[in-house]
Amino acid sequence: MKKLLILSIIFLIFSCSSGNHTVIKVIDGNSFQLSNGVTVILTNVYKSDENIKILERYLRSNILLYDESNEEIKNFSSDQITAWVYNSNGDCVNNLLTGISEITKNKTPKIKKAKLEDNRTVVKFEQESGVLHIPVTINGVEMYFIFDTGAGLISISESVAFDLYKEEKLQDADFIGKGQFSDANGDITEGTIINLQSVIIGNRELVDVQACIIHGQNAPLLFGQSALQKFEKDSVDYSTKEIIFE
Template sequence: MKFRLLTYIILSFALTSCNGCSKSAQKFRNNKVENIPSKRELTTRERSTGKTIIKMEKRNGVYYVPVELNGAKMDFIFDTGAGIISISETEATFLMKQGTLTKDDIKGTAKFSDANGDISEGTIINLKTVKIGNIILRNIEASVVHNEIAPLLLGQSAFEQFGKISIDYKRGEITLE
């Protein structure tokens, strides 16, 4: 069983080299991406009424926020420059082992330009749920960086679901509306 899972993971996420940097700029789709519905078709949002306030934690000069992907709790870097939610192969493997990321959630590949201008390839996946505070986003596009230690980035594929985002650095809070 373990060998089957490892084979599935390797086949699903064709390993490519990456210098470990974040995939925080623009995404370039190539012809390997197929059958990805438009964001209007994919995304829905559920939340309680009013504003949602999320506590940020500053570590080594970077702000982290708690997020749940498909039910798994993780700390993400709040990255307004990232075009898409980004996770490493480690988190993708974990979600697959939990059964919350399946073969059907793998949508294809795309090329990403990082903050340095380097371009590398990643795997595009569909996250069934992304929970930020009391807000649940459904069917959100994300990328898997082909690097086991790449940082978790909360990017624009999540932020664009909100009408307004306010950041209070003194209080260490993000307000989502």
């Protein structure tokens, strides 16, 4: 339920509060300027040319700002602040820029929860050697991914990315930049960061989800935290072979 909950509450905040802000200019890989002239430096994010493209994509709509105490920043006593930044999709932009090992659900703002109808997503899985495989539709193409809560981003292989690009399911504008990623063995692998316009799992569609192309034809397809953080929680029922997303 995380995405629906955050979107509903953020929409109410954006509609009724003066705490929402508009970005007019990305300055560099870890800072940008608001419409009121205040410069915002993203907490725990370093300057990077690749980050500029990510910021330009994820800061197109109104944003919310939070301080280190997880309190929303509405008023400014300085023309330069440091903050955690959330966009209208509920994405923590800081986490998207600090590397896959840093993407986590723990930094979500503590917003009072509204009562929403049960809207669970239930997905059947196949198990092989202890690994859970689930069907996911990426930009209109269905494929099976490994359910991996330890993976920071959705990951796909070069061959899958090539097929998507050839079928025009990936566009030039979806390629964001390069990155280095740590695998299960702790080895560092270079990859390409992309934006997936549509990720469908069960009855839920996620839009504009960050993913990485791992350089290797046979790299496994991993369903990681860039998608999982859109949900409030997930649980596995081995008796029914189902994963429940809420």
